Amino acid sequence: MEARAGTHGPGDMMLDRIFVYGTLRPSGHAFHLVQPFVVRHCPAVLTGYALVGEGHRYPWCVKSARGEVVGELLWLRDPERALEVLDQYEGVDDPEPEYVRVVADVMIGREIVPAWVYVGGPAVPGDAVVVEGGDWYA
Numbered sequence: 001m002e003a004r005a006g007t008h009g010p011g012d013m014m015l016d017r018i019f020v021y022g023t024l025r026p027s028g029h030a031f032h033l034v035q036p037f038v039v040r041h042c043p044a045v046l047t048g049y050a051l052v053g054e055g056h057r058y059p060w061c062v063k064s065a066r067g068e069v070v071g072e073l074l075w076l077r078d079p080e081r082a083l084e085v086l087d088q089y090e091g092v093d094d095p096e097p098e099y100v101r102v103v104a105d106v107m108i109g110r111e112i113v114p115a116w117v118y119v120g121g122p123a124v125p126g127d128a129v130v131v132e133g134g135d136w137y138a
Contacts, residue, residue, distance in 0.1 A: 016079045017115040019106045021071030022059040037082035044073035045107045054129040060120035070135035097121040
């Protein structure tokens with residue numbers, strides 16, 4: 001289910017979870033942007049997407065029937081404010097954005113939960129190569 005920034009998740013209730021897989025992960029250099037909003041986090045996997053970006057400074061998720069992306073699921077306090085900060089960082093309002101924010105199903109162990117995720121937008125570079133194993137930090 002795709003949703004542009006500023007929209008709401010299932011049942012018109014603001015989702016308080018976001019899946020992160022690159023610079024926003026706890027080990028990433030941009031985690032400080034989201035850290036003040038994080039209540040808790042745990043390892044998670046996004047299916048139906050592949051991670052691309054080998055040879056670039058940061059990755060993107062792109063649709064892929066057999067893909068999996070390794071990351072973290074973050075639970076947020078004040079998700080509207082947190083998403084404003086992250087939308088600005090990810091450039092979702094740019095005329096040709098590299099990222100768009102969507103709702104996607106994320107796996108935590110055997111449980112599937114909906115969460116926000118920033119996926120590749122129209123400006124993903126054409127030379128972005130798949131990251132084998134789907135983990136930016138592996």
